[in-house]
Amino acid sequence: MPQHDIEIILSRHLAEHLSTPLFIVNPAGDLIFYNEPAEVILGYRFDETGVMPASEWATVFKPYDSAGNQLFPDDLPLVIAITERTPAHKTFWIHGMDASLRQIEVTAFPLIGQGGNFLGAVAIFWEVFK
Amino acid sequence: MIVNLWGTRGSLASPGPDTVRYGGNTSCVSVLGVEGTLLVLDAGTGIRVLGRNMPGEIRAIHILLTHLHMDHLQGLPFFDPLRLPGVEVHLWGPASTTQSLEERLNRYLSPPLFPVRVRDLLSEMHFHELDGSTVDMDEFSVLGQRVVHPNPTVGYRITSSTGTVTYIPDHEPALGAHDFPSVAEWTSGFALAEGADLLIHDAQYSDVEYPLRRGYGHSSIHQALRFAQLADVRQIVPFHHDPSHSDDVLDKLFAQAIDDVAAECKVTPGMEGMTFRI
Numbered sequence: 339m340p341q342h343d344i345e346i347i348l349s350r351h352l353a354e355h356l357s358t359p360l361f362i363v364n365p366a367g368d369l370i371f372y373n374e375p376a377e378v379i380l381g382y383r384f385d386e387t388g389v390m391p392a393s394e395w396a397t398v399f400k401p402y403d404s405a406g407n408q409l410f411p412d413d414l415p416l417v418i419a420i421t422e423r424t425p426a427h428k429t430f431w432i433h434g435m436d437a438s439l440r441q442i443e444v445t446a447f448p449l450i451g452q453g454g455n456f457l458g459a460v461a462i463f464w465e466v467f468k
Numbered sequence: 469m470i471v472n473l474w475g476t477r478g479s480l481a482s483p484g485p486d487t488v489r490y491g492g493n494t495s496c497v498s499v500l501g502v503e504g505t506l507l508v509l510d511a512g513t514g515i516r517v518l519g520r521n522m523p524g525e526i527r528a529i530h531i532l533l534t535h536l537h538m539d540h541l542q543g544l545p546f547f548d549p550l551r552l553p554g555v556e557v558h559l560w561g562p563a564s565t566t567q568s569l570e571e572r573l574n575r576y577l578s579p580p581l582f583p584v585r586v587r588d589l590l591s592e593m594h595f596h597e598l599d600g601s602t603v604d605m606d607e608f609s610v611l612g613q614r615v616v617h618p619n620p621t622v623g624y625r626i627t628s629s630t631g632t633v634t635y636i637p638d639h640e641p642a643l644g645a646h647d648f649p650s651v652a653e654w655t656s657g658f659a660l661a662e663g664a665d666l667l668i669h670d671a672q673y674s675d676v677e678y679p680l681r682r683g684y685g686h687s688s689i690h691q692a693l694r695f696a697q698l699a700d701v702r703q704i705v706p707f708h709h710d711p712s713h714s715d716d717v718l719d720k721l722f723a724q725a726i727d728d729v730a731a732e733c734k735v736t737p738g739m740e741g742m743t744f745r746i
Contacts, residue, residue, distance in 0.1 A: 340653060340659070341652065341653050341654075341655065341656075341658045341659035342653055342654060343614075344613075344614045344615060344616060344656055347616070347654055347655070347656055348616065348643075348644070350654060351643065351644025351645055352644065354644065354645075354646055355644065452562075452563050452564075452565065452599075452600075452614065452620065453563055453599050453600070455600070
């Protein structure tokens with residue numbers, strides 16, 4: 339059985355202890371882990387879904403900008419972290435599982451291991467309360 | 469292949485009447501292939517004794533360092549073959565993002581920490597940094613992969629025509645895990661140990677001590693046995709014993725852990741001087 343890289347395993351262990359939602363994706367963009375706070379946003383439990391292909395999990399969100407325009411996937415921090423291998427941050431709006439519109443901030447960063455190996459990316463979400 | 473334990477103690481050499489059976493020297497294990505290739509796993513104080521028991525005809529040695537903590541390095545300048553001209557020594561170790569392996573070794577092997585420099589050694593030294601891929605070392609195929617332990621640290625999976633030995637002397641796969649051992653793909657070191665004939669693994673603490681030392685980079689004896697069970701190895705040799713554990717204490721801890729875990733694999737607590745034939 340293949341084993342995840344140590345940096346990915348440690349990222350999951352960190353995520354399991356955080357109260358902020360955190361997603362981990364592999365270099366292909368597949369969602370390989372999300373913690374319990376993220377389960378609330380996604381509306382799924384990781385133990386039930388397992389790995390979710392990018393084409394599947396990306397459709398759960400319908401992100402909007404401040405003017406109400408839907409954002410393209412390429413504008414999302416996690417996609418930027420994967421495709422451009424650079425950190426990215428953005429504030430935008432999503433419909434939560436309860437259908438209410440929520441403003442969130444997302445910071446995503448690529449995971450670069452020893453020897454410069456690109457291992458995937460991590461995204462952390464904060465809901466904005468104003 | 470023949471596997472010999474020359475050093476079984478963790479963290480600090482602990483000689484004395486209380487550690488005679490399990491041993492007081494720090495980590496060093498030799499692996500001798502059927503064609504005569506010699507691998508030396510780590511250079512703790514046990515390597516000094518190995519140096520005095522070398523087969524005379526060996527002219528090339530591979531020393532595989534798991535990491536550069538002092539208990540795995542302190543014996544290196546006391547390894548006799550390094551002082552012999554004409555001996556080819558290949559030193560392997562984990563890569564770092566900041567300094568080469570040779571530069572990091574020079575930090576220890578130079579004044580004021582030590583009077584002799586690497587360049588003063590008479591053997592022919594070659595330095596190699598591991599990148600996570602499998603390397604051929606004569607009759608052996610060696611995979612070095614990073615594992616959970618502070619600072620760059622690897623474990624080794626050594627395969628020959630006669631079998632597989634896995635060596636992970638410093639390893640805390642349970643760090644941060646909610647339900648260790650969980651699924652294999654989320655367990656540090658699993659790919660190194662899966663199905664090995666012999667697993668030589670960190671077992672520094674008791675289950676009572678582990679919570680007080682979480683994050684130090686080591687396993688309890690119970691965790692080591694559960695890891696071996698998950699990896700479905702044939703035999704585990706738990707070692708890297710805590711310096712504070714006497715022979716009598718280790719006897720009791722191992723008896724309890726073996727009883728509690730009831731692992732399906734053979735469990736042989738590591739003692740200095742032991743030999744295994746694979």
